Amino acid sequence: MRQFLIAALTIPALASALAAESPLAGIRPEARPSSVRIVAAASRAIDAATRLSTDVSMTKVAPVVSAPATGMSRSLRPRPRPENLTEVAYRGPTPESRQQAVADFGFQRWVKGFRTRAQAQGISLATLNAAFSHAEFLPDVIERDGNQAEFTLSVGQYLGRAVSDARVSTGRANAQTHARTLAAIEARYDVDREIVAAIWGMESNYGANRGKTHLISALATLAYDGRRGSFFEKQLIAALKILQTGDTTEDRMLASWAGAMGHTQFIPTSYLAYAVDFTGDGKRDIWADDPSDALASTAAYLAKSGWIKGQPWGVEVNLPKGFDFTHAAGKRMPSDWARLGVKGVDGKPVPDHGTARLLLPAGALGIAFLVFKNFDVIRRYNASDAYALGVGHLGDRINGRGPLAGSWPEGERSLLRAEARELQSLLSAKGYATGGVDGKIGSKTIAAIRAYQKASGIAADGYPSLALLTRLRS
């Protein structure tokens, strides 16, 4: 049996990149680029083989605002269209105001065309007139869409923010205040209440940050801007359908700048598919101060995604010394994992709640988990391992459990895209095929990392750590 010199992996590790304009925003779903990077860093690192389910084409509750670093080369701001300048009312002497005027003109022209397309999809003139009565081009939205610079945050740092003491205590208080509602929702949808409460905490800090942007304006701006125009036009059509049902009015339809609405940050298409009227007033009101409809809608979403009531999302585990990471792939019953030495942090085998896979969000030196099907159900809400960890752990904490027993490696962070390219390039130069040098850590790169790690006598966790890059450089 191979001996893995785990201690040889000195620094390690990693993290996940969060692209967000503020630390808190990184935790919220509109900062979807983080999800993309976290998935890349935290999930793929383990090995494609340890992830049985293919979770590529999942429905997302909130939009993926595209991965950072890609497609960022061209300007994201509305570009002046010189051929139109003569048609634009001159608003002021500065280049900024001129650009704004051009953008407004282009926007209004776009709205005109959009209205025709919307009518063809069954949106009435009355709905359109009401919806666009206060709609305007929002330069700030474009600004924020463009300011998604890549930066890194470790899984440990991410969890520290997502599951802060304040968020735990506020969560516990809210779970008490809304105990009857949460219990009723749990009874109707068979979704454990603490997970619903945790998603509420993650998405809007229990309703405190539901978003204050005029949804129609934001979606129209993003649809017009064109970077992900077709996605946002689809969301805009969905928003108009919501208005047409009479669930709410355009002035109350507020959202994050990227179109995530209400207590649990549904995007319009998810609203249409999953939102429910729990209070019985005939309106699916996820925007109201009363969170009942929003929380029930979230439970409905999780239920339809396959939630298994009573099954944990995951359990923190310890790995035995010299654990052979080539055994880390696939799903097993916890009792089978226990035979490989993978046990709960209390030293006992994890109960057989169902099959589980091993999750190592920061590689061999970080905290390990056995995660169950419910973990992947949470990922349906936001396809990020770090997010799902945050929700699951916050739920446990709200339920009265303590912090994680293990610790995350010091100095960890995920590789930036350029560093990932360098890692691939260095591995390729040593004869380990990474399937290209594109900065994306896919299964071939992970296999190459494992092969290099095995040949070097270090823990073959397939994890693209900074330590590994440093080692390859030397």
Ligand SMILES: [Ca+2]
């Ligand atoms: Ca209602």
